Amino acid sequence: MNFDDIQSLWNADDGGRGMVVPDNVEKIKAAHHPVDKIRKNMRHEAWGQLIALIVIGLYGRSMPTEIMSVIYYCLYGVMLAICGYYAYRFYRFYRRLGSSVLSAKEHLYEVYYDIQLHMEMYRLLTYALMMLAFGFVIMYMLMKPGFMHAAGTPVGVWMVFKIAAIFVVFMVLSVIATEVWLKIYYGKYQKEIKKIKDELKEDI
């Protein structure tokens, strides 16, 4: 056997049997390209974030005191600004993503860094919102009726430890949840693309 046999076999294969070309491009519904999957995930996440913002906005009406409502909505305003900024960045990123006619190497690098960029933006947004949530929890504790009254009384070491422990556990769980989410939805594509990208390395 030599490669000429394979060549003649290849030339003799008509290939197209059984494949049906749709008569309308609207009928083509495909989304297995990693970048298209990201676009699909982004659409779902955008709706999820919008619903979360509305729910969080409505929750502010149930604050026990007026001053708490004012502070709550101040923090909510910061949250809207952060979400608005990232929504704009995600939208620009979303519009830019698309198929390309680059060389295989350039295409792989583009897909790889698009996924990386998206993951980093997602991480930044999550951590920014996490800090805001911390701010809200601290505000809630400080403004809780009775807290200011007790402000002069000494606080036990055990209480400080408990508060610190709650913050640390909350932070660790949030970081783990974010990383797991990123790994499940985007990391697997990035890992696979990296593997293919590495195949292109010069090995002469």
Added chain:
Amino acid sequence: MKNKEQAFLAHIESNKGIIHKICKMYMDTADDQQDLFQEIVYQLWKSYDSFQEQSRFSTWMYRVSLNTAIVFFKKERRQLETSDTMPEHLADEEHRTSEKELQLYHFYKAVQQLERLEKALVFYHLENYSHREIADNLGISEGNARVKLNRAKTKLKELIKLQGYEF
């Protein structure tokens, strides 16, 4: 818009054979091949504006199709459906339609075991692209293309032999 779409679909109809060959190189089941075929047509349509009439349609199509196939991930629910057994009509001597069909079966089965970029190298080679053209399309140096292609060809022959088949 309608004319553009019709022109595009006419191009696809006349080139569906070569697209299917790419699908058979990259996917091992009929369902996955059909999925990849749809994906390639979808990506070609998305990129259609970048097709310059002065260049050959096939040149542009190969690039987009292979870029799509290289990063295509099959549906997870189908990953367990891969089978090492030969289709009944090929295993059964009496019903074997032709020796060519059996050769093609072994060829594609071996190609499917190559790495994704090796498949692209073999494809361009079988389509009579020079080392220079292969290098340009993959974005690597000509020397690297030559080395990788020779390695892929050797690997392909060994994989066919491993199946206990010789042309």
